[in-house]
Amino acid sequence: MADEARLAEHARHNGGSEDGSLRARLPTLNGISRAGGGVVSAGRGAAGGIAEEVRRRLQRRLTANLDDRDPDYIRENLALTWLLTTVWFRGEVRNLGNVPEHGPVLLVANHSGGNMTPDTLLFTLAFYTYFGVERPFYQLAHNLVLASPVGQILRRYGTVTASPENAQRALDAGAALLVYPGGDWEVHRPVWERNKLDFAGRKGFVRLALDAGVPIVPVVSIGGQETALFLSHGGRLARALRVDRTLRLKVIPISLALPWGLNVGDLLGHIPLPAKLTVEVLAPIDPREQFGEQPDVDEVYDHVTTLMQETLETLAAERRFPVVG
Amino acid sequence: MRLNESIVISAPPKLVWDYLAEPSNYLHFMSGITRWEVAGEQRTGLGARYRMLIRVGSAEIGGLIEIVEWHEQRDMAWSSVLGVDQRGRWRLRELDDGRTRVEFRYAYGVAGSGIPGWIAELVSAPQLGGHLRRSLRQLKSQVEHERLRAEAARRRGDRAAAAG
Numbered sequence: 001m002a003d004e005a006r007l008a009e010h011a012r013h014n015g016g017s018e019d020g021s022l023r024a025r026l027p028t029l030n031g032i033s034r035a036g037g038g039v040v041s042a043g044r045g046a047a048g049g050i051a052e053e054v055r056r057r058l059q060r061r062l063t064a065n066l067d068d069r070d071p072d073y074i075r076e077n078l079a080l081t082w083l084l085t086t087v088w089f090r091g092e093v094r095n096l097g098n099v100p101e102h103g104p105v106l107l108v109a110n111h112s113g114g115n116m117t118p119d120t121l122l123f124t125l126a127f128y129t130y131f132g133v134e135r136p137f138y139q140l141a142h143n144l145v146l147a148s149p150v151g152q153i154l155r156r157y158g159t160v161t162a163s164p165e166n167a168q169r170a171l172d173a174g175a176a177l178l179v180y181p182g183g184d185w186e187v188h189r190p191v192w193e194r195n196k197l198d199f200a201g202r203k204g205f206v207r208l209a210l211d212a213g214v215p216i217v218p219v220v221s222i223g224g225q226e227t228a229l230f231l232s233h234g235g236r237l238a239r240a241l242r243v244d245r246t247l248r249l250k251v252i253p254i255s256l257a258l259p260w261g262l263n264v265g266d267l268l269g270h271i272p273l274p275a276k277l278t279v280e281v282l283a284p285i286d287p288r289e290q291f292g293e294q295p296d297v298d299e300v301y302d303h304v305t306t307l308m309q310e311t312l313e314t315l316a317a318e319r320r321f322p323v324v325g
Numbered sequence: 326m327r328l329n330e331s332i333v334i335s336a337p338p339k340l341v342w343d344y345l346a347e348p349s350n351y352l353h354f355m356s357g358i359t360r361w362e363v364a365g366e367q368r369t370g371l372g373a374r375y376r377m378l379i380r381v382g383s384a385e386i387g388g389l390i391e392i393v394e395w396h397e398q399r400d401m402a403w404s405s406v407l408g409v410d411q412r413g414r415w416r417l418r419e420l421d422d423g424r425t426r427v428e429f430r431y432a433y434g435v436a437g438s439g440i441p442g443w444i445a446e447l448v449s450a451p452q453l454g455g456h457l458r459r460s461l462r463q464l465k466s467q468v469e470h471e472r473l474r475a476e477a478a479r480r481r482g483d484r485a486a487a488a489g
Contacts, residue, residue, distance in 0.1 A: 075435060075437075076438050076439075076442075079446075080442075080445070082381075082384055082449075085382075085383040085384070086448070087448065091382075091383030092383060093383065093384065125384050126384050126385070129384040129386045130385050134407060
């Protein structure tokens with residue numbers, strides 16, 4: 001992995017071993033001491049080693065690789081996920097048979113529900129019970145999600161850091177890959193936009209599908225944005241605090257949610273309201289088959305988002321009341 | 326969790342068995358089943374494998390199953406190969422009056438899922454029990470209809486033979 005190679009290079013530059021571990025650096029430190037580098041030099045070396053170890057661990061928390069997915073763990077936790085999605089969210093997933101039985105596929109979904117993302121929970125359960133935990137399935141997530149306390153669990157479910165490299169690697173491995181182009185922007189949209197698809201013009205998924213030569217399967221969910229009273233993305237606040245540059249966070253969401261009341265940032269999550277969730281899987285789209293050998297990215301993007309918006313509106317028309325469904 | 330339902334069908338065991346042994350019938354009479362496909366070369370009999378899914382709560386649950394017991398007109402049992410742990414059995418017994426008592430046994434769970442798994446089994450039991458009861462009622466209706474059709478066809482044949 002590129003990150004690992006960079007770390008190894010960094011570790012070598014600092015005189016450590018490729019894994020950069022403190023234990024591996026001890027001989028180097030001893031050597032420096034014996035050569036008469038003095039206590040100060042040794043101290044600096046040790047501090048550097050500890051800093052490197054902290055950095056390595058932090059980097060590990062911020063990244064995940066495909067091998068972290070643990071089918072046994074997923075299988076043993078299907079019951080808990082089923083309970084949550086059945087009893088609390090009254091979840092329903094339709095037309096999973098639209099996902100090709102074998103081979104790599106790019107699942108493109110809208111995202112709702114703030115940091116609790118109940119739509120991911122439901123779709124992941126449905127995918128694993130339908131195709132079995134043996135089928136490789138990965139989800140892309142913001143690196144801060146993986147750094148959070150639930151990051152360890154998500155890794156075992158197949159969640160990896162959102163990056164073009166990870167996406168390509170998953171598809172190259174023949175896996176199904178779930179992406180949320182709207183990401184942190186869409187998931188925190190205000191509640192009055194709950195029936196609106198908002199990918200914020202992010203078209204990377206189209207390029208990814210074209211580069212990998214895989215079909216796009218749109219996945220549309222509804223109900224997630226009714227699990228709290230989402231008031232604002234907080235985009236301006238994020239820019240003012242510069243977290244858009246430092247932490248890749250485009251939003252600092254503001255909502256009314258349990259148990260906090262006014263919830264700014266949603267960093268600790270919230271207790272989602274038991275809104276009924278419905279997910280519909282649409283028929284696969286082969287961009288080259290449908291738009292020619294050199295498809296126009298904008299055209300494919302418009303086609304996919306229009307289809308998804310129409311489906312979202314159809315699902316919205318089925319709902320009689322918010323939360324109740 | 327173990328579930329057990331039974332019904333008496335006004336047809337001989339052979340007719341019931343023939344209906345149960347045909348995999349394409351399962352989508353017609355099994356309640357909640359969304360998939361029942363032959364997996365592999367062998368279509369029926371001991372060792373045949375099927376990919377099955379049944380809608381329970383928020384998900385379609387099932388996996389790959391294999392026929393592990395096959396005693397013609399008496400017992401057919403399957404066990405899971407992949408997916409949730411499950412074991413099912415059709416138990417056919419002929420009554421004195423020529424009718425057939427059909428018992429459907431179904432045991433399921435996920436090993437290692439602990440207390441949530443135990444609660445999930447309890448929560449899903451009423452829905453699965455309902456599926457089992459409806460499946461048996463539909464099986465009875467289909468097989469008895471088959472029997473009536475077969476008898477009508479035989480009578481037509483007899484009449485045609487007598488006239489000819």
